[in-house]
Amino acid sequence: MSRASLLLALVLLACKRPEPESPAQVYLRDPAAVARGRLIFVGNCGAYCHSTQNVERDAPSLFDCEWKHGSRDADIFHVISEGVPGTRMPAWKGTLPEGDADIWRVVAYLRSASVCKENAPPAPH
Amino acid sequence: MTKRSWIWGLALVFACGQVAAAAEGEQPAEIQLPPVPTHWKAEKPVGGAAGPVTQDMLNVAVTPPDRWIQYGGNYRNFRHSPIKALTPESAKKLSVAWAFPTGTTGQFEASPVVYGGVMYVTSSYNRLFALDAKTGELLWRYDHKNGENLRLCCGPPNRGVGIAGDLVIMGTLDAHLIAFNRKTGEIAWDITVADYKAGFSLTSAPLIVHDLAIIGVAGGEYGVRGFFDAYDAKTGKAVWRKYTVPGKGEPGADSWAGDSYERGGAPAWTYGAYDPESDTLYWTTGNPAPDWDGDGRKGDNLYSDSVLALDPKTGNTKWYFQFTPHDVWDYDGNTQIFLVDTKFDGKPRKLLVQANRNGFYYVLDRSDGKFLRATPYLEQVNWATIDDKGRPVVNPDAMPKEDSKFRTCPSNLGGMNGSFTGALNPDLGLVFIPSSEACQVFTKGISAFKEGLPYLGGLPDTVDATAGKAYGNLAAIDVSTGKVKWRFRDNRPMMGGTLSTAGGLVISGTLEGEVIALDAKSGKVVWRFRSGGGMRGQPIAYQLDGRTYVAVPTGSFSTMDSFAAGVTKVPEGGTLFVFALPK
Numbered sequence: 001m002s003r004a005s006l007l008l009a010l011v012l013l014a015c016k017r018p019e020p021e022s023p024a025q026v027y028l029r030d031p032a033a034v035a036r037g038r039l040i041f042v043g044n045c046g047a048y049c050h051s052t053q054n055v056e057r058d059a060p061s062l063f064d065c066e067w068k069h070g071s072r073d074a075d076i077f078h079v080i081s082e083g084v085p086g087t088r089m090p091a092w093k094g095t096l097p098e099g100d101a102d103i104w105r106v107v108a109y110l111r112s113a114s115v116c117k118e119n120a121p122p123a124p125h
Numbered sequence: 126m127t128k129r130s131w132i133w134g135l136a137l138v139f140a141c142g143q144v145a146a147a148a149e150g151e152q153p154a155e156i157q158l159p160p161v162p163t164h165w166k167a168e169k170p171v172g173g174a175a176g177p178v179t180q181d182m183l184n185v186a187v188t189p190p191d192r193w194i195q196y197g198g199n200y201r202n203f204r205h206s207p208i209k210a211l212t213p214e215s216a217k218k219l220s221v222a223w224a225f226p227t228g229t230t231g232q233f234e235a236s237p238v239v240y241g242g243v244m245y246v247t248s249s250y251n252r253l254f255a256l257d258a259k260t261g262e263l264l265w266r267y268d269h270k271n272g273e274n275l276r277l278c279c280g281p282p283n284r285g286v287g288i289a290g291d292l293v294i295m296g297t298l299d300a301h302l303i304a305f306n307r308k309t310g311e312i313a314w315d316i317t318v319a320d321y322k323a324g325f326s327l328t329s330a331p332l333i334v335h336d337l338a339i340i341g342v343a344g345g346e347y348g349v350r351g352f353f354d355a356y357d358a359k360t361g362k363a364v365w366r367k368y369t370v371p372g373k374g375e376p377g378a379d380s381w382a383g384d385s386y387e388r389g390g391a392p393a394w395t396y397g398a399y400d401p402e403s404d405t406l407y408w409t410t411g412n413p414a415p416d417w418d419g420d421g422r423k424g425d426n427l428y429s430d431s432v433l434a435l436d437p438k439t440g441n442t443k444w445y446f447q448f449t450p451h452d453v454w455d456y457d458g459n460t461q462i463f464l465v466d467t468k469f470d471g472k473p474r475k476l477l478v479q480a481n482r483n484g485f486y487y488v489l490d491r492s493d494g495k496f497l498r499a500t501p502y503l504e505q506v507n508w509a510t511i512d513d514k515g516r517p518v519v520n521p522d523a524m525p526k527e528d529s530k531f532r533t534c535p536s537n538l539g540g541m542n543g544s545f546t547g548a549l550n551p552d553l554g555l556v557f558i559p560s561s562e563a564c565q566v567f568t569k570g571i572s573a574f575k576e577g578l579p580y581l582g583g584l585p586d587t588v589d590a591t592a593g594k595a596y597g598n599l600a601a602i603d604v605s606t607g608k609v610k611w612r613f614r615d616n617r618p619m620m621g622g623t624l625s626t627a628g629g630l631v632i633s634g635t636l637e638g639e640v641i642a643l644d645a646k647s648g649k650v651v652w653r654f655r656s657g658g659g660m661r662g663q664p665i666a667y668q669l670d671g672r673t674y675v676a677v678p679t680g681s682f683s684t685m686d687s688f689a690a691g692v693t694k695v696p697e698g699g700t701l702f703v704f705a706l707p708k
Contacts, residue, residue, distance in 0.1 A: 052584065
């Protein structure tokens, strides 16, 4: 590699903008946002569907760090927003009181409450 | 072009063709399968020797042993067979006469119906089978093609058919009501009761009164406005609809804050009862919505968690009684109701009794709805006591909270639950009630309503079930006093239905996959049969050509089993077992 090419590569690397932080990561630093995400989860998702006790039902546990449709925050947001056709998972887009912001808060709550080790104890909520 | 060029050219074309053919050959040939049949009609009419089922046949207090023509056994819902041959002694001689697979998963909650030597039984996901009741031979079959994305809180059950004249009638998970010629399996009519995508479904058997097929909707977890309907059994034409939540300005609307009644739930998903003497229909209602967040619906939330007495010809209300005003536990009001004529405090009285999901056994005067008594029938009840007017005095600790730690008993499933039946032996004055003994931590969250989506507002943390502490009882309760005479205990909740016999037997089953028979007087188990599948069905008995049969649907739904009792290894899959005594 010529000196000029090396210089160009270094300049490009320096100019590369970092991956934008997902709203869920911002909310993760805000206890009130995580708490609201929990209450939305409690109010809509945890009764007959996703167990808060890390128990696998026909709806999967969401506290074991195992994701069926992608593990990025954006993937989880997408599943909550659009639902999963052919399953009991409905699309929550346009339903929650504060719209997309509430979905991101749920993602933040799931991140905060997950226990990734084997034999995980019941997730806090 | 030279000769050699021609040869090379042809070779190239051939090679390309081979490559293309090979590439195509990698694709599997498309196999055209014929469409899967969903409806098999009888080759020749069946059960024709018996005439149409009449109102007189339905009215009798004791149904003859050669038939079982109502979900509840009779209009009083006793599920008590007059067969004296089924005794604690003879039960040991029961053996399998035949068995039949439904081919479906999910809970097999049906009560079979038998008439004219033919058994009509439904499975989860709405298959309907007509079987020779003596041999199990399949006579006709219908597999309903339910719509996509069903709105089901708790599984895909169906609890059976009603028989009216020569029609058998089934409700479906996508909220159709369909009538079939009982002899041929031909569809006589098919109507849409409600838009299932709005959260409605039908899981109950219809109740037949005065040539009306009466059935109510499920959907309390979707914020529907509950109702039950009466349809002309001959044509399917709508006759009346009874909303269980009042509309704007109607009596009871002021028991809901603001416009919360518009999505108030109060489904009517179970089976009613009928008193021919007073011509009164009794129907029960379920939880207000959202289930666990009552903040937006302050008030008693009429007519949720209630029993209504009505004129069956018009649907007009005669009286009502609300068991759990402002329910925030999902206790419902719609477990099986029994209509009993017996002595109460030494005087003959016409009673309506119910082991309510909220853990109390209620005794009402069914002529006017007057509250007479409520006693706990569970070993664990701490959410409330009942005052002398029948109104709960709620334990404040039991109220759902955002950070609750309190174990509230019973669980939201009960106690007893409307998805399974008890039975009543009028000779012994005992009612037999299966139940779950489990407590939960009720947590309140943020509600969000959108038509067709779950509308819950909180959750019941299944702490006992997850810890393996949930268990079950089958209790024998004195009909009049509510005192528990005996309990049979199982390590998991008892969620199978019940049959009583005039010979002093009680038949039920366990989630672990055993059918059991007990001595009605003592509760002692006198016979067990390993069915393999968890029992969620409603057993019946009948006699044909001098032989006594007991039919028991088995097969449970893992998700609800786990919810009620913790993770289970018992596999799903419906199987109907039919046992017989030796001739």
